[in-house]
Every structure is written in structure tokens, then in C-alpha cells.
Amino acid sequence: MSPSRESAAPLTKPAPLSVTLRINGESRTLSVAPWTTLLDLLRNHLDLTGTKKGCDHGQCGACTVLIDGRRALSCLTLAVMKDGAEITTIEGLAKGDELHPLQQAFIDHDAFQCGYCTPGQICSAAGLIAEGKAKTREEIRELMSGNICRCGAYPNIVGAIEQAMGGGR
Amino acid sequence: MNNFDYVRACDVAEAVKMKAATPHAKFIAGGTNLIDLMKYHVEQPRRLIDISRLPLTAVEETSAGGVRIGALVPNSTLAYHSLIESRYPLLASAILAGASAQLRNMASTGGNLLQRTRCAYFYDVATPCNKRTPGAGCSATGGLNRNHAILGASADCIATHPSDMCVALAALNATVQVTGAQGERAIPFADFHRLPGDRPDLDNTLRADEIILAVVLPPQGFAANHSYLKLRDRLSYAFALVSVAAALELDGGRIGEARLALGGVAHKPWRNEAAENALRGQAPGHEAFGRAADILLKDAKHVAHNAFKVPLARRAIIRTLTQAASGTPQIQSIKTIR
Ligand SMILES: Cc1cc2nc3c(=O)[nH]c(=O)nc-3n(C[C@H](O)[C@H](O)[C@H](O)COP(=O)(O)OP(=O)(O)OC[C@H]3O[C@@H](n4cnc5c(N)ncnc54)[C@H](O)[C@@H]3O)c2cc1C
Ligand code: SF4
Ligand code: FES
């Protein structure tokens, strides 16, 4: 009978809630269950499948998006809590056919192999650059540690970010 | 996740009222611990009360010369705040040693205090766990317990508190400001988290109807002589096996005030008054630091897989105190330990 488990009794299905988000510059109003994560909203409700589900538990960074300009994990974010927020996903970074400097830098540096972690890496790097706290390679590595790459493309990812920051080649 | 309904509180009074009205409700702030536990069915609230928009986001100086941190200040905002960077760099460093940049952007000050243990059996609802289900038994005592406590554990639970930020807050003698049905009160940090005893289901002394308003730091910040050293299985983005927060006041070649807090070793950030007393008045150096470490670890008890933590903690204490005394704190992005 712990406080966390005594509440296990089933619940009548709560009515869906309305949530309005500005996603990649476009205002979208949706009706979602309270337990819908931002990640599931993007992928399942809006077909924005660029944002990836890796672990679904905050451990890999594949689901990283920008919420009001700050990098965050969409798998641990309830969509209803972000009503009114501005969301930027990997689909929103390029300007038409012109790639975002980070996207171009990842290509230039061969900064991926399978590509599954890449949308999260790029959104996270965009957040990192906006924060302005990383100056050295060591600082980039530390402040990008929330993005795991199973293919181990780390050195090239750091190189790509250095290029986009204007530091490296 | 189980079904639940969702309400948003507009002010603190409303949040407290909403909580009192629904016993199976839980507050949600950053959601980084609660949503995770709900996905594993460890937490199953029937209602979430969203407190993330409450006006508890200020970091401001107090009239007593300290700093008051609102419960909803994100961990990243706090770590990079000019008042914290300049006056309480130990706290900034401990925060930056924890989680990842994304998680620190989401995690709140209050939520960080209330994050639950990372004991794998606590997370696995298929295994017995006294913290999850009182009286069920503890799977870790006879199971995989490499990450578990060496100090203050009980027969019922050997889990550790996972926070880095709290280790620094313990060393700094912070106070937790809360309010609830019976009004406001201030809880000294040492009394906020508890030892498991025979009630491991209770992590802390916050009452069910209470909400954290703020964490208050006293004036003394130990900006000149401090260090936070975190040892873990990866170089980043992993919980501590052992971490040490050290803060010293040096007075003409002698130690004045001394603070020493450990993470990863107990059910709460661990401090030992006798160990700190043994440092006061001494010349900083290996001998005094080793003596303090021995006092702190005198009653350490290991289980099957975590005996390594005792010598690791001893060396970490000496190294962190050395870093603090020489004014060369561990930099979290630099992975060599000097
Ligand atoms: C992969 C991963 C790695 C991590 N690594 C680390 C690490 O290395 N070091 C570390 O220290 N932490 C680490 N964390 C934990 C992280 O710091 C915590 O999850 C976070 O601080 C919790 O804050 P929150 O605001 O998200 O809390 P929430 O998840 O919103 O809430 C946690 C609990 O606190 C309650 N609550 C929240 N705010 C209040 C309030 N004001 N008053 C009363 N109750 C409240 C909620 O009801 C809930 O029970 C990690 C987390 C993840 C997912
Ligand atoms: S150590 Fe504590 S949290 Fe882990 S299984 Fe035992 S009772 Fe549960
Ligand atoms: S899917 Fe969100 S962190 Fe792994």
C-alpha cells in the first residue's frame, strides 16, 4: 500500500484536452489525451517522424526538440503542459531547400552512420549553440553528452558542431 | 502509463487546495522523473496537477544576505545564474555534473529534491521492493547491489538518493521552504531527506499536502575553496557511484569552517559532524583529510557488490578536499582529475 501504488484503480477515460502549439512556425490545435507525450503527438498525430523515439525514458536524446528555443526531451514532455509553446523539430530547421548550417556541417563531416540519432543530435546542437556555453571541444562533448550515438560518430559530430559554431573547419 | 486526468494550477493556494482535494493526485513540474516512473507503472497517480506555470521562478538575494531559489527555477538556469556562479560555484558545479543539458533545461529545483532512487528493483514492478510496496521485501539486499548504500542503510532498504544538486545543497546548509494545509514552514536541508529505517517508502519529510516553494541558501558560499567531484561508470550522463562536495574556509593556513557531503553512498546526501569537526583548526593536507575520511567512513558497511565504494569514497574525499584547499575545483567538462 505504498503511496505510489495504492492509486492503481482504473479510471474512467478522461475527456481529451485541446492543445495549441506553434510547430515549425505553424499553429496547430489538436485534441489529445493527457498522457500523450510531445514525442507521440509529433510522430503519431502530425506525422512529423523526423523526431525519433529511442528509449522513451530520457536516456538517449534521440527525441530532442527545441521548446521555446531551449533543447528538451519530447519523450518526457506531456503535450498538454506545453499549450501555447513554440516547438522546433528537425523538419523546421532548413529554410526551404537551404539546409541549416548544422545539417550541412553534419554532411560535410560525415557525422552519422545509421542516422537514427542525427535529428536529436542536430536539434541538441542548435540548443547548445544558442546557449553559448561551449567554447572548447571538451565543452562540446560534455554539453552534448545527452545525445547517445550507437554508431559512435562522436568525433565527427563534435567536428560538425565546431564548424557550425564557426570555430573549426 | 495509466489513464489520469490533468489540471493546471494558477497559483500556489490553488495548487495546495487541488492536492488536498484529491489524495491520489501528484504535482508535476519538469516531469523528468515522474513521467519516467509513470511509464514503468511505478507511479500511478489518478490526476496530475501541473504546477509548472506557478510564479516560483525567481533567483533573488534575501535580506539576510543569502539567495532564495524558486522551486520552479530550471536546473540549467540555476547553474548558469550569475549569483550562483559567482557566490555558490559549488552548487553550479554539482548541477552541471548531473543528467544532461536537455534534462537540466526541463528539471526544476523542487523536482530535483524529490527525485526517487535509481535502484533497478524499485523501477521493476515485477520484483519485490519495500520502497514501492512496504512489506514486500528488498530485492537488492540479495541481488545486484553494486550501486547501493554503504552508510545509513537499513535491513529494509539499501537504496541511495541519486541527486547531485542535493549534495551541494546539503554542504551549503540550505533550507527548504514549503507550504501546505497547515501553513508555511522551513525545513533544514539535513532534515529534508530521511534514512530508510523501517519506512523506506518515505524518501523525505515533506507532507502529502505540502508543496515546495523555494530553497534558501545562507550567505556563506565558499566561493574560494570548494569542489564537487563525481565518480561514475561513464564520464558523463550517469549517476554517481560516489560523489563528494567539499567546502572550506581557510584562515591563515588553517581550516576554519569545513563542509563535506557525499552522494551515491546513502539514502540521503551524507554529512558527518565529527568528520567536519576534525578538519576545523587543522592545516589543510593529506593527513587531516585522511583522518576526516576515516571518521566519516568508520561505520561504512558494504553488501555483496559495492565493497569498492568504501576505498573509492576515502580517496574521493581526500582528493576533493585537496582540490578545494588549493582553489582548483574539478571542472565538469574536463575529465582528468587533478
Ligand atoms: C536519464 C536521466 C539521467 C539523470 N541523471 C541525473 C544525474 O546524474 N544527477 C541528478 O542529480 N539527476 C539526474 N537525473 C534526474 C533529474 O535531475 C530529475 O529527474 C529532475 O531533477 C526532477 O525534476 P522535475 O522538475 O523534472 O521533477 P518532476 O518529475 O516533475 O517531479 C518529481 C517529483 O517531485 C514532485 N514535485 C515536483 N515539484 C514539486 C514541488 N514544487 N512541490 C512538491 N512536489 C513537487 C512531483 O510530484 C514528483 O513526485 C536524471 C534523469 C534522467 C531521466
Ligand atoms: S534497496 Fe530499497 S529501493 Fe531497492 S529494492 Fe530494496 S527496498 Fe526497493
Ligand atoms: S527517446 Fe527521449 S531520450 Fe530517448
Ligand code: FES
Ligand atoms: S548515427 Fe547511428 S546512432 Fe548515431
